[in-house]
Amino acid sequence: MEDPFAPLRAKFVARCRSDAGRLRALAQSDPATIDIVHRLSGSAGTFGYAELSKGAEALEDALRDGRPARNAWARLLELLDGVQED
Amino acid sequence: MPKVLYVDDDDDIREIAVLALSLDATFDVRPCSSGEEALAVAGDWSPDVIILDVMMPGMDGPETLRRLQEKLGVAIPPVLFCTARAQKSDIERYKSLGALGVICKPFDPMMISANVRRYLD
Numbered sequence: 001m002e003d004p005f006a007p008l009r010a011k012f013v014a015r016c017r018s019d020a021g022r023l024r025a026l027a028q029s030d031p032a033t034i035d036i037v038h039r040l041s042g043s044a045g046t047f048g049y050a051e052l053s054k055g056a057e058a059l060e061d062a063l064r065d066g067r068p069a070r071n072a073w074a075r076l077l078e079l080l081d082g083v084q085e086d
Numbered sequence: 087m088p089k090v091l092y093v094d095d096d097d098d099i100r101e102i103a104v105l106a107l108s109l110d111a112t113f114d115v116r117p118c119s120s121g122e123e124a125l126a127v128a129g130d131w132s133p134d135v136i137i138l139d140v141m142m143p144g145m146d147g148p149e150t151l152r153r154l155q156e157k158l159g160v161a162i163p164p165v166l167f168c169t170a171r172a173q174k175s176d177i178e179r180y181k182s183l184g185a186l187g188v189i190c191k192p193f194d195p196m197m198i199s200a201n202v203r204r205y206l207d
Contacts, residue, residue, distance in 0.1 A: 011101075015098060039096050039099075042096065042169075043096055046192040046195060
């Protein structure tokens with residue numbers, strides 16, 4: 001049976017590619033950064049990417065708390081680069 | 087057919103939620119991308135349940151709920167917040183504002199219809 005969510009998942013994966021590029025171009029302190037990361041933490045798990053969702057949540061928490069975020073930042077970019085359609 | 091108003095500024099999550107709800111043939115689903123749009127739609131369309139993202143630019147979920155309460159008064163339908171911030175204290179705060187329940191992000195799209203149905207009469 002055809003997966004009704006497949007077209008939206010493909011769109012989400014394409015958005016992840018774009019997000020990875022945008023995040024690499026942004027400073028961690030840029031408000032656009034937390035917007036992207038917040039969106040990913042809320043949406044990635046719904047599309048089946050639970051690790052990406054957790055990685056985004058970890059970075060969002062660090063950024064909002066003003067904690068060092070270097071490792072969480074690197075991990076999120078790694079996860080975004082690894083996103084593939086099933 | 088119960089009418090569901092789904093409000094979220096994130097295109098990805100709004101589209102998958104609306105698709106998932108629409109796959110349940112018993113729901114009539116209408117998407118909105120902002121609190122302002124939801125306020126404009128809710129009065130005329132008379133939804134049976136409203137799902138509000140908490141963190142939206144401009145008018146956020148709690149402010150949208152407050153304005154819906156002002157606009158609709160006792161006619162306001164059940165309102166659910168949809169959020170990744172759903173610690174116990176968060177949920178208590180949302181309920182104190184008048185939300186009937188919370189849908190936690192990320193959610194399983196195959197389960198959202200059953201979740202919403204719990205809040206319908």
